[in-house]
Amino acid sequence: MRAITMSRSGGPEVLQWARVPDARPERGEVLLRVAATAVNRADLLQRAGHYPPPEGASPILGLECSGTIVELGEGVQGWRVGDDVCALLSGGGYAEFVAVPEAQLMRVPKGVDLYSAASLPEAACTVWSNLGMRARMHRGQTLLIHGGSSGIGTHAIQVARTMNVRVAVTAGSAEKLALCRELGARYVINYKEDDFVAEMAYYTKEFSHPGANIILDIMGAKYLDRNIDALGMDGQIVIIGLQGGRRAEVDLAKLLAKRATVTATNLRGRPVMGESSKEEIIRETMRCVWPMIEAGLVRPVIHDELPITEAAKAHEMLDSGNVAGKLLLRVS
Structure with missing residues (x-):
């Protein structure tokens, strides 16, 4: 598969679209074909060497994405191959595929297209x-x-x-x-x-x-x-x-x-499951916020969409301070 890679920390110029080892789902995970990911300020910090990923997380940038489930890891329940979802990630969104714990999956709200859904999980x-x-x-x-x-x-x-x-x-x-x-x-x-x-x-x-x-x-x-x-x-x-x-x-x-x-508080370093976990936050967010989105009271605010190969340009845009809302990177 291909992903945005970094051979070193630095400015946007260090981001390169290149081949990397294929992502594989472990027990309790699913494999997503990524439709889109979003650019967050944490990505800029990680690129510059100031925000390393948590232990065990993918070194690839990207804290959220949307996509389609293409493979289920052992023990996964409640999801099927072919389901369209968005997901909160600890890393790995700037890629064609990403493995995600099932507890971090979120259904795409009704009325939101698959690409725009990539802007929702982190915010x-x-x-x-x-x-x-x-x-x-x-x-x-x-x-x-x-x-x-x-x-x-x-x-x-x-x-x-x-x-x-x-x-x-x-x-x-x-x-x-x-x-x-x-x-x-x-x-x-x-x-x-x-x-x-x-x-x-x-x-x-x-x-x-x-x-x-x-x-x-x-x-x-x-x-x-x-x-x-x-x-x-x-x-x-x-x-x-x-x-x-x-x-x-x-x-x-x-x-x-x-x-x-x-x-x-922060979100990235929380445990996947248990007290004060991502699973708990995702469950409560879907229970309380998703109805607002589906009723048309809350909508994704998208500043611009770029192809994933222009990730460096997207980082420059966000760093400029001229972005209002979210920047999306389309992957597939």
């Missing part, structure tokens, strides 16, 4: 595991999303809006903010021009509990202190990215005064 599972399962987001709350036009952000806006949550977002251009508003964001903040702490204070000043109830943060260290300032009482900061650095000082007195919580 949907990240959003629901953090906002739905961990933060217990519910009707009437205020959610601030940093990076509202990203793949995660565009999905989170729609899920929160469907749950009657007030959504505020930060983004870096008028075009991106317009997209966020179209998707359901009530408050839009250009982080290049405005202070999101002051803007959140203004937007929520008339509420009984001013400030954000939940902040979904991709920046990490750079925003931590200001995120605390933007929180309301009993608020939660959920950190899912470190684009603004990994180390920061925290004024614990401010956390105490707001009875605030700071939590950080």
Whole structure:
């Protein structure tokens, strides 16, 4: 089979479409013929040598895909050869075939084509595991999303809006903010021009509990202190990215005064099965989010689709900061 390979870490130029050993399903796995995969920021970090795959995972890039089951490993139940699925991966999506634990398979939602389905697993599972399962987001709350036009952000806006949550977002251009508003964001903040702490204070000043109830943060260290300032009482900061650095000082007195919580999670390193596992997150995501998608309340937001042989170009596009939504790579 063929896949995107890397002989070394580096820039997009290190990505090459080449032959690799065939993927084979082990016990409890299925083999997918990949239709499409999606480009995530984690792929850029891994390519640059900053985010190695978990032990035992494929070294090939790609944390999600869609495709068709072509072979069942021993012990697989509930799936058949010929089923169209999408899947959450620990790696291996930038390839013609990938072996996937059956617990990480997701049916393609009704109304979504097979290629677009490749954009769903990582965003949907990240959003629901953090906002739905961990933060217990519910009707009437205020959610601030940093990076509202990203793949995660565009999905989170729609899920929160469907749950009657007030959504505020930060983004870096008028075009991106317009997209966020179209998707359901009530408050839009250009982080290049405005202070999101002051803007959140203004937007929520008339509420009984001013400030954000939940902040979904991709920046990490750079925003931590200001995120605390933007929180309301009993608020939660959920950190899912470190684009603004990994180390920061925290004024614990401010956390105490707001009875605030700071939590950080990732998806890739979780166990396949058991407590706090990918299986648990996938089950809950399909139970809670898939009906929203099938009802037309949440849709994939696709910035562009490229052939897998142009993976380097896709990485350049995502790294440029000009992408809104997801970038897809068509494989077959």
